[in-house]
Amino acid sequence: MTSKYEFKKIFESIFKEYLILGAIAVLVLVTSVVQPAFLSVGNLSNVIRQFGPLIMVALGMTFVIIGGFIDLSVAGIISLVAVVTVHFIDIAGQGPALLIGLGIGLACGILNSALLLTSGALTQAEALFITYGMSLVYGALALIISGGSTKHIFWSENNTNLFEIIGSGSVGFFSTSFLIFLICLMVLYLLQNYTYAGRVMRLTGGNKTAAELCGININRSIIFIYAISGLMSAIGSIVLISRVTTASPVIGTGYETNAILAVVVGGTTLSGGKGSVMRTVLGTMLVILLSNCMNLLGVSVYLQYVLKGAILVIAIWMDNRKQS
Amino acid sequence: TDGTATKGNDSTSTNGTTDAPVKVAFIAQNMATEAMAFAAKEFEKYGADYGFEVIILDAKGDAQINVQAVDNAVAQGVKAIFVTPNDINAIIPSLQSAKEAGVIVGMFSSDLPEGNHDARDFFVGVNDNQAGEAAAQAFINHFPDGANIVEIGGQAGHDAQNKRHDGFNNKLEGTNIKVIDYKATQQWATDQAMAIAEDMITKYGSEIDGIFCHWDNGGTGVIQALKAAKMDNVYLVAVDGCRAGFEQVKSGEQSVTIMQNFSNMTKKSLELAKDKLDGKEVESVNFIPLDIVDLDNIDTFTAPEW
């Protein structure tokens, strides 16, 4: 009797907390009925691959948003990292190129936080526009370095099998990009929930004043937050260029809005302090599945935009209602 | 200020005896796309051969900035502008005023719509309609018994995308080649083309005989999707003839690329502008022929530089 009641309660709370699970379930159900191919192994692995780049960026963005900030510069970072990485394959070889790419992402993130900290711009709005400006800067650097042209990984004279493995290889049943995702998720989950740094980053968004009065170094936390975002964008960028085997200087376009939407739709609120990387996984899943399912259902690309916008607006609104 | 050209260049003499190069402008629709970046480079390279100093203006993929760039070029007192429009209707009013100011207007790559040709002096380029048609022709040639084709478009709403789409589908009308699905991307983004290709492969599987992708770099993504699905018999056609397309054809991953020769287009444009400046009559419409490049004839072409 009680267990039944408790089960119901748990179910209710899960559903309330993770409204988005319901949305995903409906989407999956409808699509698999109309288009059984949806459930094929091939499609699922496609979805996972498509998931790859965005989830990396969104995971990083989760930390930024939980910390009470926002980061529009990820689009620029992705483009810059893509261009620089491919550029360096010829010069330094694939391994070093990859490390240089990751380093650039990290450096961009730290530069963002340095700008915020030195100017004391610690509100979300200030962060919004400073990172927007930095996005232009990083994007411009990508264009300048590449001269505007797209470069293919396989043009390189050096070995590029590392990128092939990341982009299309698989380890056992799983594709490499999925494994990278799992590793990143695991690390970030641990970081967020089991480490000092993770707790402090969350505190930064929860109540900066209270945290400071507890003797916690908020500035270091802000640097850390943006460094993670930059690094995750770089990883996303590398997964992306490995997947498509080419690096265009505008490859990151649109990733910032999609990442923010994925995070917010997942239920991490813009007000900071609340949310988790797991939620972002769900949010990203919804965003990716939405276009996958609509493609399979034969929804025209224009209508897809409308539906996507409408679903996002409604999801955010419902989430907001639930909280108030 | 030096008092020149308060309103275009009618106040300056065009006797051409001075040694200073004549200023002209190339207005690129978006320097962040490799085609335009390459075209701009070609203009800078060959400009001097015709006695021009070429300034490059970037419309950043925005129809509004495109118009601003035209105005800006006129204000800088250029003698001629070469314009790649983001939106062929949108650019007309500004071109008219440029012409009124005495600037020679050459359309590059895309022409103005019928009935508005007096808003420019000449057009040099490939016909994107024809590019679509050529792609269709490639399919017709390859599949005499009919086939199922998936079309993956460029940026929804973009002029080249629209024309390639229209030309392709008009040409196929009434043939036994069927376009079973069509999706356009939101930007000319390789990963979006790839995602669409993957979804289409899921949906139609081996039903797909061929894929028409609107641009070679998008084709790169399609190739990755096909490889992952182990479908190596799909006939892939893409437009541009850039280095990526060229090498993909060479390696057999892509079947056909429809090549636009930007070097020739550039030289032709510069030549026409010079003729016009010298007071000669010039041809209004100048198509630079498109080349249909496949594995059989690829060795007859010089590899593109972009």
Next chain:
Amino acid sequence: MQNIKQDAILSIKNVSKNFPGVKALDQVSIEVERGTVHGIVGENGAGKSTLMKILSGVHPKDSGTIIFDGELVENTTPILSMKSGLSIIYQELNLVSTMTVGENIFLGRFGELGGMQHVHEKAKGLLESIGSHVTTYKLVSELSVSEKQMVEIAKALSFDSKLIIMDEPSSSLTADEMKALVKIIHHLKAQGISIIYISHKLDEIFEFCSVVTIMRDGHIIDTKPINAITRSEMITKMVGRTIENEYPKRPNCVGETLMEVQSINTKKLHDIAFKLHRGEILGLVGLVGAGRTEIVRAIFGADRIKGHKIIMEGKLIKIRKPSDAKKAGIALVTEDRKTQGLVLPFSVENNISMAILDKISKYGFLNKSMETEIAERHVKSLDIKTPSIKTTVQNLSGGNQQKCILGRWLEINPSVLILDEPTRGIDVGAKYEIYLLMKQIVENGGAIILISSELPEVLNMSNRVLTVCEGRITGEFDPKDSTPDQIMSKAFASERKE
């Protein structure tokens, strides 16, 4: 009941108001006669402001009736009450700092005036009528506190008010401004406008109020014509309560000097120096804004200041930021729980562990089971009423929230625990538990600095009391040998010697 005096502008009957955990007003009845200045006095937290906010419609009342100008007042709103002729100068300034003086005076009523030009003209007239020469085009954020106060008064005057409530208008006025205010009050009185005047400065009450009401703990203690009461009687009525079992037996274990504070000087504070002994509870008494919070923030390193000295157990220590203080064994429970203490979206457990995160982490990893253990220990020992330690702290009552913060700081084993208004908005039961806790701490060799606006609390709990007035320490008392009146007279601003 029938004999409502014809000349009563306002008559309040049996009004009660509860806030979560606090009975702010209990069956309050007051009558204010037309054309008089009616003073209201009472300790901090007596319920004066709450009553006024009910009159103006900021808070709804729970029960009781209010008759204003012969009409029953139900469901009023701030703007309705102002339009009906009752305006209020709130204790916390009620101005939009990004707008100009003139606009603030006529906020929300620009349409009725016909153009911004008129707004500034009229505002200028109003300000001049009260002797203020602030430019009406100046932004409020650029004004001093007293100038803001004048703007508030002008705003109240801008309505054709029959009754103006002034909630501590003089707390930040200079002597000249105060003179102008007195003039204004007489002027208003002459015009037949009634005034309710709330102040802690008893001199003012005697100077121009004709009737005074004394409040304490949400009750009306007495209402008397001003010439029927003496100053000491008034203070006695304000603070004099004799409650036996509200406080535990005062701990008595004062030992040697533990901490010494020397020469804290800021804009607001002057030459603050005192000693704190082991096993001692040191009470700081003062009016709102006296600077008590600033003193403890300075000690804790929360505000950046220079030139002061803090000596712990004979050693000079440097405290530049809160973490330094934490290392030195100093803990601060801030006065504003919501904005400075709690992290509202966090669980009870996470709020408790906030100050010891570095201690419970190894190689950067948090020892979560230790965290849970600690949290559970405090939930049990402090008797925090929560469904589970995973519950969001937002959902707890004020007292339990406060205990979470106490638990947080107890965990660092502070040798000096600073409590700033630890019992604000907390019910009697929870208060008692907090008192017991304080006792326990000092008995274990710690020391406490207690700031509280409830005088009885300080008097009953402290071993020693310092009075703070306008940024200076003005007196030192042994609460056992002194009366509340003596102490309060040192805390009242008007008693200062020049």
Next chain:
Amino acid sequence: MNILGYCKKILYLVNKQKAFLALILMFTAMLFFKTNFYTPFNLINLMKSGSVLLILAFGITIVLVAGGADLSIGGVMVVSGIVAIKLMNVNVPMAIAIICALLVGVVVGMINAFFSVYQKTEPFIITLGMGMLLTGIAQQLTDAHPVASLNPEFVLLSNGKLFNQIPNQVIVMFGVFVLTFFILRYTSFGRNCYAIGGDYEVAKYSGINVMRTKALAYVYSGVIAALGGIMLSSMLNSGNSTYGENTALLVNCGVVVGGTSFAGGIGGAQQSLIGLLVFAVLQNSMNMVGVDSYVQLLFQGIVTVGIIWLDSYGRKKRRETV
């Protein structure tokens, strides 16, 4: 003494107005380059090229002042332009077509207001979603093809010239500027917006109908964005879903750079004018000097970050001295 005072005041204003300083610097710098920057023709062009974004900027200025945010303006702009042209192309008279297009703005403004004011949803994210949705609607309406207007008079709406010199759209832009300036400065609605953005609670207690005022601000922004869309489509003689891609962020950024606070309560039409002019002049002058287009982008980013950084830094210093 008096002159000194004035100088001090000017210095103070310039220092407070980093964007204005940047503008002055750019105008000064252009004196040292031999270009046609300082020709009436170019200066008119400058105004013309900035005018559509400026129109939108004035609309959102009111929303920002009232403490809201509107990122849907790009979508509104595109849809209204398309609606106007599509209606005219089925022989609806121009006036009515324009009114319908403006109604698009009203409706979107009301939807934005419903979500962000009455339902208290985060305006930033909800209007971002609305913008996406509207872009989709624009594509759906046009099949993602540009639609050209068949009505020859429509082009003149923007491109017609007063005294044969000044394009109409510049005049419309100044009209919207004056209107917005007037509303914000001299109407009770405008002043109430400042009060709401400055302190929501105080505004509420002062009897301002905060919800309705804020909602009205969203509607104003919607209508003005629609007007901007009509002027754009008229200028380009065409409507297309791609026009509004980066508009929203660009305009918001310009407005903020001008000194209107994203937190509300501070700013005004004149500031937005300056903020957007910074970017218009930057682009124009860099084109004049012949700066490489990628480097232009770099400068645009640096200027954005620089001005906002300096502003924040100034605020930080002020906070610390208090």
